[in-house]
Amino acid sequence: MTLDALMKILISSWLFLISIALLHGQENGWTNHLRQYALMDRGGLVRADTTKPVIYISFTGGDYNDGGKWISKVLRKKKVKAHFFLTGDFYRDRKNEQLIRSLIRQGHYLGPHSDKHLLYAPWTNRDSLLVTEDEFKSDLENNYREIVRFGINRAASRFFMPPYEWYNQQISSWTNEMGSILVNFTPGTRSNADYTTPDMGGRYIASQEIFDSILDYEKTSPSGLNGFILLLHLGTHPSRTDKFYYLLPPLIDSLRSLGYQFDLLTNLVLAK
Numbered sequence: 001m002t003l004d005a006l007m008k009i010l011i012s013s014w015l016f017l018i019s020i021a022l023l024h025g026q027e028n029g030w031t032n033h034l035r036q037y038a039l040m041d042r043g044g045l046v047r048a049d050t051t052k053p054v055i056y057i058s059f060t061g062g063d064y065n066d067g068g069k070w071i072s073k074v075l076r077k078k079k080v081k082a083h084f085f086l087t088g089d090f091y092r093d094r095k096n097e098q099l100i101r102s103l104i105r106q107g108h109y110l111g112p113h114s115d116k117h118l119l120y121a122p123w124t125n126r127d128s129l130l131v132t133e134d135e136f137k138s139d140l141e142n143n144y145r146e147i148v149r150f151g152i153n154r155a156a157s158r159f160f161m162p163p164y165e166w167y168n169q170q171i172s173s174w175t176n177e178m179g180s181i182l183v184n185f186t187p188g189t190r191s192n193a194d195y196t197t198p199d200m201g202g203r204y205i206a207s208q209e210i211f212d213s214i215l216d217y218e219k220t221s222p223s224g225l226n227g228f229i230l231l232l233h234l235g236t237h238p239s240r241t242d243k244f245y246y247l248l249p250p251l252i253d254s255l256r257s258l259g260y261q262f263d264l265l266t267n268l269v270l271a272k
Contacts, residue, residue, distance in 0.1 A: 043169050053259050056228065087115060091143075119164055136174050140160065232245065
């Protein structure tokens with residue numbers, strides 16, 4: 001690794017930690033805590049406090065919303081708050097307006113997922129870019145414009161999950177420069193494969209297999225699912241009839257029986 005590349009990583013990490021500190025008004029203590037207990041990848045937060053049995057359920061939404069009403073109902077009944085990272089096109093689509101306003105009323109976190117769901121980097125060369133700085137920042141700014149239209153304060157919507165959950169150090173740095181904080185799902189389970197469809201062949205993952213992968217990881221990981229950012233999708237292509245979101249109630253119940261709580265990233269606090 002070149003000195004220039006190392007400096008970029010250090011600067012991006014510093015900007016990320018300062019962003020968190022400013023968000024909570026606890027500069028020194030918070031940054032020290034994150035350095036010790038949170039996990040980062042390419043400048044993005046991929047796992048929160050690994051010492052606490054807290055899970056951060058997160059949904060992304062773009063083209064599909066078929067699970068919206070069901071998910072909202074389950075979360076309300078189970079008294080769970082979750083994150084909804086939605087594209088600008090999703091916010092713009094009038095058929096989603098009732099769902100979005102319902103999620104806001106219930107106190108969930110609504111944030112950006114890019115405006116047009118751009119692919120920032122090639123799948124085969126993650127460290128290169130398919131967008132310029134201006135294109136990236138303009139797209140994210142347009143996403144925020146739609147969020148603010150729903151009465152959400154931008155300062156309360158600083159966590160950003162990139163489209164395709166695919167990014168690199170430069171994307172994280174640009175995100176920080178805009179005053180936002182890039183987060184991504186915690187790797188280890190197959191939860192993020194709940195969008196796959198049967199025509200994908202070996203890439204298709206059935207819902208029960210996804211469910212089992214979450215509980216299996218909990219058993220085998222030294223820190224269980226502590227601080228896990230668990231990614232699911234708000235909707236999927238109609239050809240996927242085996243919808244994972246219908247397993248959300250037993251998943252919440254199973255994780256609670258193991259001692260886990262559910263919270264929002266905006267409520268992260270210092271370990272005592």
